[in-house]
Structure formats: structure tokens, C-alpha cells
Amino acid sequence: MPLADMPELLAAHRAVGAFNFITLEVAEAIVAGAEAAGSGVILQLSQNAIAFHGGVGPAASAALRLAENARVPVVVHLDHATDEPLVDEALAVGIRSVMFDAAHLTDAENLERTAAVAARVHAAGAWIEAELGEIGGKGAHAPGVRTDVAEAVRFVEATGVDALAVAVGSEHAMRERSARLDEALIAELAAAVPVPLVLHGSSGVADAGIDGAVRAGMRKINIGTHLNTVLTAAVRDELDRDPDAIDPRRWLAPGRAAVAAEVQRLLGVVTGRDA
Secondary structure, three states: OOOHHHHHHHHHHEEEEEEOOOOOHHHHHHHHHHEEEEEEOEEEEEEHHHHHHOOHHHHHHHHHHHHHHHHEEEEEEEEEOOOHHHHHHHHOOOOOEEEEEOOOOOOHHHHHHHHHHHHHHHOOEEEEEEEEEOOOOOOOOOOOOOHHHHHHHHHHHHHOOOOOOOOOOHHHHOOOOOOOOOOOHHHHHHHOOOOOOOEOOOOOOOOHHHHHHHHEEEEEEEEEEEHHHHHHHHHHHHHOOOOOOOOHHHHHHHHHHHHHHHHHHHHHHHHHHOO
16 A cells, blocks of 8 residues: 555544554554554654664664555654754655654744744655644653643744644653543644644553543544553563573564554544444
């Protein structure tokens, strides 16, 4: 299947699950889970994951090939890029959806840099997500801080971005799914902001909270840490079962299968098929 277009993917679903991967096995599992769910999906590669692989080429090439061979629409997305040259490198290798994250800068610098990057991304025929203020657990934006509706509207209008990640109660890297989201604020933002809203830190949100966020207006649901937890638990169980195993395929296969099953289940929550 040809690489999916982000606007078309969002238009075809109540909301779309966006899953981060570090290893090839997790990328394969995300696509397999989406195929089992019969749902489009976003396959996300973060700046940190790219650094782990020593550059954008290897991991991005694998993700793009997986997307092209998938039986469901798959968008390959660059997540949390703080380095502007990395955005250009991602566009050059064929990624057509990026998140430029300048939320660690002052508000004025964030707006200026995001607007400049958005212009280059659009000139390349690609789609761009940005972040206003830092999501809890990601730098200076502490838990409890919330995105201001009027400020979000001004930021989108001034930068021309295609989607906006907002702070509504989630945090990155949570291992427990206990975050409490401000659904009233999500609804206010969705009514006022003229682009899709993105929920970062969704690993820390329980199923009911994800469903509530989507019902209130969230369109893109980012999940990363939770899949790492599922993978590690399955691998650990297999190594405990067979402590003499040395072939990585023996313990990576159960991990990949566990992640695929969880992606399939979560997509049911995100798309509303389990409602």
C-alpha cells in the first residue's frame, strides 16, 4: 500500500493511534497490530530513537518499507525533533510527517522557529505538528500546567502548523496509567483551535481516559512507554522460562507478539470500535 497521507488518515478515523518504536521488532509489531485491528496507524520515530541508531537513515528506511508493505494505511512520523537539521534530513529520506518541538524555548522563540520550520515543511509537501508549552515530564512544563485556549489559537494562526500538542494533564514516560485528563479543557481547545489536537504522554492514561479524551476532541494519541513496558515484560517472562536461551529470536518473538496484541487492543479504544 502506498505511504498514507496524514490528513487523509485523520479524516478517516475518529482518532488515530501513534506508536513510537525503537527497535525493528516493535515497528513490525505496530504494523501487525494495526493490520489485525483493520485500522490505520502512525509509526513514530523520535529524535532520541534516531540517535540510538546513529542517524535517521537506517530506522527511517525500515519504517518506510514496512509502511509501503502494510495492508492498512501507515504514516511514518518524526516525533519530538528539536534539531532543525534533523527535520530536513527526515524530509530528504521520504518522511512526510514531522513534529518540530521548540517548546523548550521562550514562547516568542518557539513561535518564530516553528513558523520558519513549518514553511520549509509545507514547501516540501509535508505535514507538521508542534507543541505549545512543554508536556508534563518533558522539561520545564511541570504536571498541573495547562494550555491556554486563546494562546493556542494565536500560536496556530501565527505558525501555520497542521496539528498542536497541548498540555491537558498527561505526562511523558509514565509507567502507571493513572493520569487524569482535563476533558473540559480538551473540549474547549477542540472547539477553538482550527487544527487537530495531539495527546502526548498517553502511556500514562487508562483506556477510559483515552476514550474520554477522544470523545472530547483529541485526534492523535501518542503512545510509547507503555509498549516498552509490554515488550520488556514479555521478554523477561520468556528468559525466565528458558534461562539458557541465547538466540534473540527466541525471546524477541514473544515480545513482538505481545506488543502487536496490545497495539490491536489500544486501537480499538482509540478508534471507538470497543465502545
